[in-house]
Amino acid sequence: MKSVIGWGFIGAGGITKRVMNDFKELSDAKLVAVFSRTEANAVQLAQPYGAKAYTDCEAMIRNPEVDAIYIATPHHLHMEHACLALELGKPVLCEKPFAPNAAQVRKMVEKARETGTYLMEAMWTRFFPVTRKVMQWVSDGTIGDVHYLTADFGFSAAENPQSRLFNPDMAGGSLLDVGVYAVSYASMVFGSKPVEVLSRSRSTSTGVDARMACLLEYENGQMASLFSSISTSTPQEVRIIGTKGHIEVPRFWSPREARLFIGDRLEDTIKDERTGEGFGYEFTAVHEDLRSGRKENALITLDESIAVAETLDTLRAQWGLVYPFEG
Amino acid sequence: MKSVIGWGFIGAGGITKRVMNDFKELSDAKLVAVFSRTEANAVQLAQPYGAKAYTDCEAMIRNPEVDAIYIATPHHLHMEHACLALELGKPVLCEKPFAPNAAQVRKMVEKARETGTYLMEAMWTRFFPVTRKVMQWVSDGTIGDVHYLTADFGFSAAENPQSRLFNPDMAGGSLLDVGVYAVSYASMVFGSKPVEVLSRSRSTSTGVDARMACLLEYENGQMASLFSSISTSTPQEVRIIGTKGHIEVPRFWSPREARLFIGDRLEDTIKDERTGEGFGYEFTAVHEDLRSGRKENALITLDESIAVAETLDTLRAQWGLVYPFEG
Structure with a gap:
């Protein structure tokens, strides 16, 4: 090369x-x-x-x-x-x-x-220095065994049937636009596909998901609660919660900071002082x-990309959301 | 009197x-x-x-x-x-x-x-000045329409079959000890019983719930993700998330502070400078x-206390958790 x-x-x-x-x-x-x-x-x-x-x-x-x-x-x-x-x-x-x-x-x-x-x-989320450090904390057992993860990614957009975001022909909706970050993050932390997917969603007038919440269960009993929305202004944060403490990652999809808590004591903060989006x-x-x-x-292996796509499929199947081109 | x-x-x-x-x-x-x-x-x-x-x-x-x-x-x-x-x-x-x-x-x-x-x-959670102010923000529409609520209440206790917490005869487990705060908080914010309860739990060796996660759906499409644990050190925070912004309440069960965000801008912080637990x-x-x-x-009306107890029953029924005295 x-x-x-x-x-x-x-x-x-x-x-x-x-x-x-x-x-x-x-x-x-x-x-x-x-x-x-x-x-x-x-x-x-x-x-x-x-x-x-x-x-x-x-x-x-x-x-x-x-x-x-x-x-x-x-x-x-x-x-x-x-x-x-x-x-x-x-x-x-x-x-x-x-x-x-x-x-x-x-x-x-x-x-x-x-x-x-x-x-x-x-x-891109996976390649930030903050994400790498978070994954190191997780794999080092710094917060003990991870039991639970929460992630939300929502913003409030005016409903516009012309926009890609709301257009079923362009695979619109919250899940594929921003929910994928949450599902992919849980996949990264737990290193596997959920064995159980429980979910609910609400539709836009154009028939794509305005918002969705899901509870994912992993093989060894770890659980994740995820939320995505194109009609809700959310904190956009990941929390990884373990037996000994937890990690908070604000704007987890493009993070500049992560905070490590042991019990309720703030133990460490890491920052990415980059200019630009990253x-x-x-x-x-x-x-x-x-x-x-x-x-x-x-x-981000190809097998994992397939597994994440399968989870997204499972979620949409639960809501009966089929894109026209999937006919 | x-x-x-x-x-x-x-x-x-x-x-x-x-x-x-x-x-x-x-x-x-x-x-x-x-x-x-x-x-x-x-x-x-x-x-x-x-x-x-x-x-x-x-x-x-x-x-x-x-x-x-x-x-x-x-x-x-x-x-x-x-x-x-x-x-x-x-x-x-x-x-x-x-x-x-x-x-x-x-x-x-x-x-x-x-x-x-x-x-x-x-x-007691409901009577704190912070909780009352939070409910005022909610009812005033300060964060727009509420779409989602998250609450977690977990702490890490060593498993001890002698302790009330782990004892099925004393109705032990995370749900009744601390999960009830999360379920009750969601009930307070949404003003009704969930129409749908999806959940998963993990047991202690004594057969009560070590931890549980649930996704509650309310009549008008509002959703809540709750987590409780007696084996996990969680942030113990409520987030109430709406179309325009969100509210964060650290240690929501006995709060000293709440933060109001409009979009991602911190708009207001209220504090309870009390001495004592409250x-x-x-x-x-x-x-x-x-x-x-x-x-x-x-x-906290009696009808609402009944409704919250019914939600707790539904959760335990989903896990097959029956206390010995319930025969």
């Missing part, structure tokens, strides 16, 4: 602009190509970085300067774009949720394995994987 | 000693009598206050200086003691949980109504009721 990795971005919406603010600070990566169906968007994102704008996705991927692909289209398009890139032998970092359902995630993973090409879900961490992880010739990332 | 109300205490264990630390600061109440099956305990509690020690419960209740009875025996004995006091026409403040199951609570309530005698569950508030509430001739308290 080259010392500076050339990236091609698929999608030129709000998320890619946020990502670029962090990405441009990386010394070992550069944006070389951008695809968007809307030419103006592709040009607008590409131009400041001297990257090439495309409205032909395959041509962009084939560009020999493109060493890796980042996919940030709406999630109902991820599978198509990921499989195309993998087919063409380009490593892929694909936004979360990997795809709207486990069947699509499995197809992407099969394609990666079939072609021997790198694939990773852009679950998208750089996951790109650096991909770079390390690519340079080491790994086909997937150890902190 | 006299200007200084004479109280008789039933039970002289750890809880009555804590209560007395606050009770003795009240200007309009005095301890006049104490009953305990163990004479030394009765004397030890009564003597410093010039109260009379009894090992005959009925005789203590009949003492004409006793205007009101406070019951702080283990909860499997509450019904017997409460019904005796009510039968003798003495107003009763009875520790939480009111009784180990709804059938016993209903018998106590029937006895109160039959005899026209005052009865109140000592759910048991005085509930006694003052009883005094006001008695002086006004009320037969129950408006902040």
Whole structure:
């Protein structure tokens, strides 16, 4: 792999602009190509970085300067774009949720394995220094045995049937937009899929989940209570609760701080004094994987991405939420 | 009712000693009598206050200086003691949980109504200035519509089959010891019984619940995730989460502080600068009721105590937890 990795971005919406603010600070990566169906968007994102704008996705991927692909289209398009890139032998970092359902995630993973090409879900949360330290506290037994985890991720959006968030055709709803962070976090901490999923949700007028709460039970009796919403302003915090103490992670999905409590005494606080949102961490992880010739990332394996997608499927099945394209 | 109300205490264990630390600061109440099956305990509690020690419960209740009875025996004995006091026409403040199951609570309530005698569950949480302010924020719509509530109450105790906490014959377990606070808090905020109860628990080796998690759904789609444990050191916090913001109440069961967030901005903090644990508030509430001739308290009605007991029953039924005396 080259010392500076050339990236091609698929999608030129709000998320890619946020990502670029962090990405441009990386010394070992550069944006070389951008695809968007809307030419103006592709040009607008590409131009400041001297990257090439495309409205032909395959041509962009084939560009020999493109060493890796980042996919940030709406999630109902991820599978198509990921499989195309993998087919063409380009490593892929694909936004979360990997795809709207486990069947699509499995197809992407099969394609990666079939072609021997790198694939990773852009679950950026896992790559923050704060998250890594939290996981170290957990695995060191600092808070004893973990019995319980709570996570909530909600914000209050005005209901707008035109917006992706509320659109069933685009796999809208709270679960896939933000709930996936909570489910994935529980998966990371407990290291397995829940054996039991109990849940309730409420719908938007457009028929996607406005909010949901679930209780997950894991094999050894650990439990997680998760909440997601696009109509509720929540604290957006994870709490990992053990026999001896607990850990609090405010804004856990992009954390700047975590607090360790032993009993009710604040024992330690760690901080990430980064500037920017922190998208750089996951790109650096991909770079390390690519340079080491790994086909997937150890902190978010493909099997775990499948397992998380299966939990999301189970939740939606309990609510009877089927997207039109799943017909 | 006299200007200084004479109280008789039933039970002289750890809880009555804590209560007395606050009770003795009240200007309009005095301890006049104490009953305990163990004479030394009765004397030890009564003597410093010039109260009379009894090992005959009925005789203590009949003492004409006793205007009101406070019951702080283990909860499997509450019904017997409460019904005796009510039968003798003495107003009763009875520790939480009111009784180990709804059938016993209903018998106590029937006895109160039959005899026209005052009865109140000592759910002291409701009478703190912080709790009252929190409920005002909720009812004022300060955080918008409430969608979700979380509450946890857990501490880590060494498993000891001799201890009340772990003893099925004494209705041990996390739910009745501390979970009741979480269930009662949700009942207070949502003003009704859940229409759906989903839960899981884990047992101690003695067969009571070491910990439990539940997801409660209310009629209008509000949800609560509650956790209780006698083997887990939890934050012991309530969060009430709405469309516009949320409220955090650390140590919600005996709160000194509550924080109001609008979006993610800390908007207001209220504090209770009391000395002591705060048991005085509930006694003052009883005094006001008695002086006004009320037969129950408006902040914790008897019907609500029954409803909470029914929810606790539902939870235990889901786990198959039956106490030996429930045969």
